[in-house]
Amino acid sequence: MKRTNLILISTLFASSFFINTAHADVIDRATILSNTCAGCHGPNGISHGPLTPSIAGLSKEYILESMHDFASGKRPSTVMQRIAKGYSDADIKAVAEYFSKLPSKAVVVNPAHDHKH
Ligand code: HEC
Numbered sequence: 001m002k003r004t005n006l007i008l009i010s011t012l013f014a015s016s017f018f019i020n021t022a023h024a025d026v027i028d029r030a031t032i033l034s035n036t037c038a039g040c041h042g043p044n045g046i047s048h049g050p051l052t053p054s055i056a057g058l059s060k061e062y063i064l065e066s067m068h069d070f071a072s073g074k075r076p077s078t079v080m081q082r083i084a085k086g087y088s089d090a091d092i093k094a095v096a097e098y099f100s101k102l103p104s105k106a107v108v109v110n111p112a113h114d115h116k117h
Pocket residue numbers: 033034036037038039040041051052053054055062063066067076077078079080081083087095096
């Protein structure tokens with residue numbers, strides 16, 4: 001229980017913009033967990049820098065496999081090994097599902113017509 005609370009507090013702190021939404025009290029576990037990823041992979045899993053890949057819209061299987069391979073060291077990484085190791089199998093499944101459901105960048109055919117900003 002203690003560990004869960006710590007994760008909740010630190011992820012909410014790191015992304016206080018979520019606290020300001022009307023849905024703050026109904027945020028589910030996957031959303032909170034994936035908020036940590038958004039710190040590097042960008043809000044909604046779409047990264048804005050060349051150093052971190054976008055992960056929105058990747059298949060659930062691909063994210064699951066990547067996380068396990070990062071954790072085991074099978075797939076070399078700078079930071080992902082440390083991150084992947086900190087997540088339980090259930091947590092990895094939850095975030096994989098979360099990001100796989102988000103629209104990927106490729107969906108935006110013409111950015112000028114993207115009204116999400
Ligand atoms: C500290 C920044 C950081 C955080 C936090 C982070 N990532 Fe990453 N992620 C990276 C970087 C950088 C890479 C490229 C591999 C590497 O060097 O570690 C990467 C790669 C990935 C990849 C592979 C993408 C591809 O195209 O093959 C996946 C999947 C991924 N991250 C998922 C996640 C998930 C899920 C979380 C949250 C649990 C997360 N990441 C949190 C920085 C981060």
